[in-house]
Amino acid sequence: MLSASSNEITGWSVNDPFWNRFRECVVREGIPYQWAALNDALPEDTEPSHCLRNFRIAAGKEQGTHQGFVFQDSDLYKWLEGVAYSLRWHPDPQLEALADSAIEEIRDAQQPDGYLNTYYTINGLDKRWTNLQDHHELYCAGHLIEAAVAYYQATGKRMLLDIALRFVEHISTVLGPEPGKIHAYPGHPVIEMALVRLYEVTKDERHLQLSGYFIDQRGQAPLYFQEEAQRGGWTNYWSGGPLGWRYYQAQEPVREQADAVGHAVRAVYLYSGMADVARETEDSSLAEACRRLWKSITGKRMYITGAIGSSEYGEAFTFDYDLPNDTIYGETCASIGLVFFARRMLGLEKRGEYADVMERALYNGVISGMQLDGKRFFYVNPLEVDPEACRYDYNKRHVKAERQKWFGCACCPPNIIRLLTSLEDYVCTAAEDTLYMHLYMGGEVHSGPLSLRTETDYPWSGNVKMTVLEDAAEGAVLALRIPGWCRSWTLQVNGEEIHAQPSDGYVYLKRGWQQGDQISLNLDMPVRMVYANPAVREDAGKAALMRGPLVYCLEEADNGADLHALRHAPAIRAEAVFETLGTATEHVTEQAGGIVALYTDGLREDRDAWGTELYAEKVPEDQAVRLRWIPYYAWANRGSGEMTVWVRYR
């Protein structure tokens, strides 16, 4: 007996000018491109993936060795998950047939006992489950489960779901609390949240329990990874360094963890799973741990763009308020994981701060990861870039001033794809009688307490028009999020002004809703100067510009080189103009559509007037300049150049 979907998520169908553009890119460019990548059908200057070949070799249908990363299988699963989501709103029989054929490849590679991992199937099944720390078997299993649930929900087809269920059965015989089983947990989380999704469909308590087991076993003494390394005769790369077992969030049991630490993607994937289990099991101490880790990230370790992971070393969190803008890691996947975590915290409790961060990451640090034409991708999303430094400063070698075509470790592009194709799952949720609107984007919902259509040109304006599509049951409540960034707003229902105070970030409208009711929410969107906590060394004396949910940046293309020599004028006279992004790369610009650019008054310290001295007793002279700011997500679409988010204000 399978349930159709999470009881929390409402089937919003997205139809939004801002997001349609991104989503069309993904369908037109991303999914086919990725399919070609998985099949090594890209031009020769691209690193081959070998992903599908691995499956065929594991199935005995081809000869060869396993190539690519140990987690290469997950690329196919992520692609399938994205395809599944896209089929919900963009039916495509050809694509579905392709996906079905890929699923058959997976089926053929599954072992009789349910085991499924091409790396070990090709290299020797006797070695499986011997390196849980680094070899990603459970990580791949997690992505398989996510894809399986998504594909089942989208198409009603069970083949992938059955594959996943057989693998989970196998896993349950190998890992778990019972004597004789391996008392371990994955080096890279994801299976925790995947198993809860599986449980939501199967209602099989064992799936929820296994997730809970992985979560609570993590970090227990004696440390499994340490024992495993001793057995394997290897030395863990991280344990001797500054990160230690924090790299894996395994330094202590998760309920005792106070700070978000280690590899940022693993961290937010883990915390997402924890929030899922806390919700499903009503486990208040686990929920409390989630709140603590949420606060650690969003209060002390998150960039203004929703990027996380301050250091390339370990792709990891570092320490409180350490947020370097130029040596940042800020992996696209980590911001995506933060969106996952935020949505799950909303599942625990409806507080606007969760949706605020979800929105912050989505509109900034996530979509900055993709070129506007959907063809190139960032792993690393810096807030300050000097292309010369990327070339010559070894500490910035991971930072690129231009997006790359594909990656040997191709985690980010498919992750963007699966998030963008599933935006419907983030817009609103239903909890009993209440429909919560978390994000404002065009589209409609026909299930849950209230059927509703939204029309808006958000994020370019804050005008959101909602229409009730059907008479609602008595007691239906519409909860509208008032974003944390919004200082002034008006709300009308059928033309009548509503004066309400938001509670925890939401205004609750309870009334007899009838078909045709008009709700008009107007969120003021002035240009805002935003400052960082004085504890943040790297942003001291600097301010960023935001408008609505968007963080803005300066690019060399608009403002010349030496962006560090620019600063905000004492009075900035801001102007917001809807216009095209700019010129340099025509094709990309076309895709960008219009953006709201900002113009403000700035000052430039004059390098020519200064002369040639390296140090001198003279304050640099100022030139008045008009600065052009573009949305951060749109940077690096016009060639290589400097970029900065934070600009001095004194």
Next chain:
Amino acid sequence: MLSASSNEITGWSVNDPFWNRFRECVVREGIPYQWAALNDALPEDTEPSHCLRNFRIAAGKEQGTHQGFVFQDSDLYKWLEGVAYSLRWHPDPQLEALADSAIEEIRDAQQPDGYLNTYYTINGLDKRWTNLQDHHELYCAGHLIEAAVAYYQATGKRMLLDIALRFVEHISTVLGPEPGKIHAYPGHPVIEMALVRLYEVTKDERHLQLSGYFIDQRGQAPLYFQEEAQRGGWTNYWSGGPLGWRYYQAQEPVREQADAVGHAVRAVYLYSGMADVARETEDSSLAEACRRLWKSITGKRMYITGAIGSSEYGEAFTFDYDLPNDTIYGETCASIGLVFFARRMLGLEKRGEYADVMERALYNGVISGMQLDGKRFFYVNPLEVDPEACRYDYNKRHVKAERQKWFGCACCPPNIIRLLTSLEDYVCTAAEDTLYMHLYMGGEVHSGPLSLRTETDYPWSGNVKMTVLEDAAEGAVLALRIPGWCRSWTLQVNGEEIHAQPSDGYVYLKRGWQQGDQISLNLDMPVRMVYANPAVREDAGKAALMRGPLVYCLEEADNGADLHALRHAPAIRAEAVFETLGTATEHVTEQAGGIVALYTDGLREDRDAWGTELYAEKVPEDQAVRLRWIPYYAWANRGSGEMTVWVRYR
């Protein structure tokens, strides 16, 4: 026929309250400590050097393997060089006997053919001269020569000089332009300047020619290091990275090099040798290359402290105006090498800018390398430190907030020792009838065109009193450097005001000098706010404080944590107070003697008043504070804490 010393350098005897303290430290602590280190007689928690043991094993007097770096021999040579200098002004028969015994150990390890290198003697002479790129045979030879010349000049004893001469004879049979010889040059320069010193003593033109050969062969195509690597079957670590052959300054012939690049110590050692050869051979194109490289360093790639080497990767220069304060390498040895280069540029031409940089490095980036009690040392001399970042930020792992006892790669401590013991060679030079005073420190000179005594409490004040000690020959000129930092000064001879304009940084006083003539130079030393060229990203919006030649810094011990939250008030009301350094580490403080501390008005962005938000639309509130600044060289003598040189001024 051996000449006594360079014809440029005048035998100044230092007797100066500021420098005596450092030099006494070196004699009391540094030289004995280093001797113990070379003999593995330090406490067990210190990394053993194995240096003397290597010599005994190479001589067949002990059994064992070579341990330590391939350049471990050079530590003993550098120690001997420092001892030699110290014996010139601090006779110590016991120390001299110790040095003589060490020289005998060296003699015993020399091969019948003159070859001398314990690494290859122990590991197989058949492999010698096969890895000039990285195995430091010529580097060790260079330091041997430097020690030999110094020891001969200090004591008149020839044993070490003869050892060096035999080795040079051997080298000449192996390397050189003639057919059948290896057409190569050292991976790590130093022998270039060493051979010129040897030439100054031997007047053997072949020594000068060999130096010139090494200089001009460097970077010639086909690249020797590439051929050598092919032959050896290894891949050069640097050549594939962003530095390439620039790491070795071998990317092109030196006369074509425009920018200071690669490993900073190697660079300035090479340039020093180039300047030496240019001077001795009156080679104007080589001199022009030196000027170009000088300008590259001092105009675009040097920190305000005279530190050089912006990147830990390659311990290297990076690109123009790239001067990060917190991820800097700034090796003590590199600043010492810059002092070498500066002195040699003064040998080419008397321009105050060379002495300015020599002084800048000496009073700041060099002596910051040593704890005030002479017992601990910095390799890396940052301009901004947060101890938490050093622990958790992998990019700053090379930066220490406290000096270390000794190093496995012990290049810096002995380098400081040999510089501090030979300060007499940097104070003044004689050129024909003119005595040039480059640095102001107490002491006297009795040879050259003018006999003179200086008394001063420089750098605490700019009052310099000079007394002529003997009637001088007609036409004798006294050239006094007016430091580049000095905006206002007065000069009196026998009480009579002299109004003169400096020419290229020197005021030339030509008169009949008689015994007892009094020269009084008063260099105004106000507190100066110094700004960096607007091209320097890392110092944008910041100012440093200087007084006289000293760069100042803020320490957490005086100003609390979160130094980045501090800035200069619009009007700083500076006060300079001669006082003790402070409290924390009593023993060190005692050694420090008095310092001039600066007090200025500052503002602190109030972290408590801000609250807990990570980002908000509010300018942080300011608290007025009084800042205490100490000389940069004296930082990190009171425990671990934050430090910064550059502070925001707006």
